[in-house]
Amino acid sequence: SQQGEEDPQALSIQEGENATMNCSYKTSINNLQWYRQNSGRGLVHLILIRSNEREKHSGRLRVTLDTSKKSSSLLITASRAADTASYFCATALQGGSEKLVFGKGTKLTVNP
């Protein structure tokens, strides 16, 4: 079963615009991670936020975490056509089994 649910399922924007994707989860977590997947390729780790953190930045990426609402958001600023991919949130459960539990992903299309 999948823990996270991303919203929206699909997002289409113009180059230069910002893209925001949201993730909700169900149970207490140790950390939450965002991954990117280009079509037909493997998953690439983007950024991790621990349960005691509220916001993290990495280049054009900004992640927030609200543990009271069990939700996270990923913001990509000044998007580029090369950002076109599917984005997944993954949670490492508190006291869990080391596995990551993924959502269904948001498919982002950045139009040039």
Place this chain on the structure above:
Amino acid sequence: EAGVVQSPRYKIIEKKQPVAFWCNPISGHNTLYWYRQNLGQGPELLIRYENEEAVDDSQLPKDRFSAERLKGVDSTLKIQPAELGDSAVYLCASSWRTGGLGYTFGSGTRLTVV
């Protein structure tokens, strides 16, 4: 440093045939995972190894799926016999840290069962 290596990249087989996937993790990574990703879904864990021991195989359909990690390095995932519903991307990942940290994924094997 080479990443997680998987082979083959693509495999097309007829239903009821056997198939095997191979994974070589990053050197020094003790933990190895096999995930399955159905079309339009996120990956789901099939099995996790700590060195050569399978420590979480609760999601592995044991009637037709088997896996091994001899010598605690590379691993093989097998399906016998394959069913149409097994069509998916099979992803291998390895990590060296606990708490769901330090994951590196391979490029996956896309299986099509016809």
